[in-house]
Amino acid sequence: MQFKAIVHIMPRPEILDPQGKATQNGLRNLGFGNVENVRVGRRVELEIEAATQEEAEAKVREASRKLLANTVTEVFHFEVLA
């Protein structure tokens, strides 16, 4: 069976996020003065072949840990849709 997975990867809350800070400064320069705590992460979409939903979830978790996310500096969560 083919499953679709969406993996959300964000910098850990305690880690500085220079890209988020730059984005926040850009928004303020455009007049969005009331924007705070901008954090920039990644969203990865993929399709994966697996026998069951559980197997698909296990594979996506492993792929996220091994390659998609850097778990030292990032946290991830994901959804798997049949």
Add this chain to the structure above:
Amino acid sequence: MQFKAIVHIMPRPEILDPQGKATQNGLRNLGFGNVENVRVGRRVELEIEAATQEEAEAKVREASRKLLANTVTEVFHFEVLA
């Protein structure tokens, strides 16, 4: 009122996504041979001050169009939570 927004930005389906292709190749080299159509986008989280949910949504839409996303090559959608 303070609202939290999550903006999801992905490359348009018809646009090549070299980062997604590189990620897919990396996953295959790790043994995830059954992964396809990997696409890499961004997830931006922010907090915004607005009087109403509608105002917050309008501001987030404008911020996404003007700065967060490049609408020529990317599509975005967002959620605004009170």
